Amino acid sequence: MTSTDQPSEYAAARARLLAEPGLGGVARRTALSRLADDWLASLYAAAGAPSGTALVAVGGYGRGELSPRSDLDVVLLHSGPIDPALPERIWYPVWDGGAALDHAVRTPAEARAVAAEDLKAQLGLLDARHLAGDPELTAGLRSQVLADWRATAPKRLPELRRSCLERAERHGELSFLLEPDLKEARGGLRDVVALNAIAASWLADAPRDGLEAAAARLADVRDALHLTTGRATERLALQEQDQVAARLGVLDADILLRQVYEAARTISYAGDVTWRSVERVLAARSGRGRRVSRLAFPFTGVGRGSGAVARGVVDRRPLAEGVVEQDGEAVLAQGARPGQDPVLALRAAAAAAQAGLTVGYATVRRLAAEARPLPVPWPDEAREQLITLLGAGEAAIPVWEAYEAEGLITRLLPDWERVRCRPQRNAVHRWTVDRHLIETAVKAAAMTRRVARPDLLLVAALLHDIGKGWPGDHSEAGEVIVRDVAARMGFDKTDTDTLALLVRHHLTLVDTATRRDPDDPATVDLITKVVGTLPHLELLHALTEADATATGPAAWSGWRASLVRGLAERAAERLAGGSSYPADAEPTAEEERLAVEAGRTGGPALTLLAQTQQDSFATEPMGVELTLALPDQPGLLGTVAGVLALHRLTVRSAGLRELDPVGAGPVLLLSWTVAAEYGELPEGARLRADLRRALDGSLDVARKLAERDAAAPRRRGIATPPPVVSVAPGGASSSATVLEVRAHDAPGLLHRIGRALDAAGVRVRTAHVSTLGADAVDAFYVTDPAGRPLTAERAREVAVAVQAALG
Structure with missing residues (x-):
């Protein structure tokens, strides 16, 4: 074929490819690329290109991913002077054939110089592929560009990250848009190019499971969109969705969108994981982060979050039972056993979200592979951990997304599958x-x-x-x-x-x-x-x-x-009208026995009853029923709560009331459910001894807590709604004033409340304390020293003082 009839023959061959039944997806994109390769090679030969030149495909064409309306991105390389008319002898037949062409003429040095200044050009050259001419010229450029990219990665990757964020800001998240841009939106095809560029830097790699299939699905949808519209558009507009779905053999547009959203989420999640890895590597190289081995290979399943110990990893801070913070992520403790602890997945998610962290990739993968199903009904702890996760607000979203990407959410909530990725065709x-x-x-x-x-x-x-x-x-x-x-x-x-x-x-x-x-x-x-x-x-x-x-x-x-x-x-x-807090039940025989003992001896009497989960996976007590009787004295509530905080016990629920079992004066009866933050529960004898020391003044609880807090490393945590302390309406109680406290639960919270009430000079006659997820909802029935309800003004003053103490 001559140069004059080549364009028409190429267009006809291309039309036959696009109309060929059964040819689609990767196979069609590969066939289109090969057809273009052969055509451009023939044009290069017909143009009489001399030695020392080469025709090179770059960008998407370089990757062999030609969609029906894709541009042909090519560079004419030359190592010395060339005939100025040579490029035109190649380009004009392409234009005559109606193909979109993005072209350049450069020496290898010029191509590298442009790449050094233009990130988009450098990314395109990373996919350079030889078409015709001197193959050594192409190979040399490719080798030099890759070396440049790897050498300048600490500088160029942050630039690439900024461009990805700016693009996401402009185009939105593909996973949620009714008319998504398949290429530019977050989770689109442009992000796949960025992930491949990161891999080429040798600093990190993306989690590959499902990534290739997700990219192929978006490319298939784009191909169908090009064929439906006859234009090189990337936006899947509403009016084209039914036709695109039909062309792909999909039942309807809603199913099409769900498939698009699922693919985009796979790509977005891979991007999140990969960019966190890049950040860690760059921080370690610059001396801003802790040195952690295997950073260049974070997805091998060894080291981070896998339960194994990688060389050089020493900084692991406890977050919850079986969960630690390491290198800015929540990972499993070395002794954690997902197969034996069905609540571990939720506990890790809740701990991570409350600390403002995400769960490490390897940890999520391990949980998905090893975690056993929760028993039905769920243990109380599982329900509490889910509520704690949700209560973290914005910080819960990346944790939820990580779990959803590995199928953990639908395993916990099977009904979630019907709403997952479901579009809402409503502009609101x-x-x-x-x-x-x-x-x-x-x-x-x-x-x-x-x-x-x-x-x-x-x-x-x-x-x-x-x-x-x-x-x-x-x-x-x-x-x-x-x-x-x-x-x-x-x-x-x-x-x-x-x-x-x-x-x-x-x-x-x-x-x-x-x-x-x-x-x-x-x-x-x-x-x-x-x-x-x-x-x-x-x-x-x-x-x-x-x-x-x-x-x-x-x-x-x-x-x-x-x-x-x-x-x-x-x-x-x-x-x-009326109080929402329950009336006190009659004391049990054990509670009466403890009250008599405390009244007779003048010291604390307590029992600790371990409370285990009611399922076959239970290996450790999930909490303790602590019943404690003590002669009434000022500051009792804050002191006892402070001792529990020193022993790293969190109060899940608590009741406090007065009894007079022997007529020798009031005894306060505390019936509490407590749990260890992490580690083992304290021995009863040790807890009893510390309570005695705190009550006789030989143990300064407030100072010990302050010293521990000062020594502990600061954790970023999350922003929470401020505490609210209010006075319940007058009908809440006829014999006391009810103060309601709603706050974010934290170590020592009840201790601070008790100290504030004591400092305000009021008596706590009864208390109802509940910890619901990460929120404390407490009611304190208080009186003045003479046992009378507070005046309205005095009650407001006490409420203000308690709120100030909680910050």
């Missing part, structure tokens, strides 16, 4: 269904101080749209599903009913407020009949706001917020 929604649920939980985490049951708020936020994807009204379907999920999680009937109510009516408050007359008494009646109680109303109000703010700006405005708030306030007035 910013997210897919599953991400919207997590975002709602994040918003709810900032509202936990507004409700008496933050645990139920967080779980309801996570599950409120779980019915989407099922036939019928998603709220009705969700109510059925959440009853089953709540029972599997181990919630009792009362809490399960509450969760079902919240899911069934999560739209009722906003719909009623915006569609009914707010001044009509029947409107308030409708809401009070739905919720039934004031605590339910508080939960529904917070869930409504969290749901709307997580949906997107169009779903929540100042006008809507004021309507919902006004309706909730009027309903609250109708429902107000």
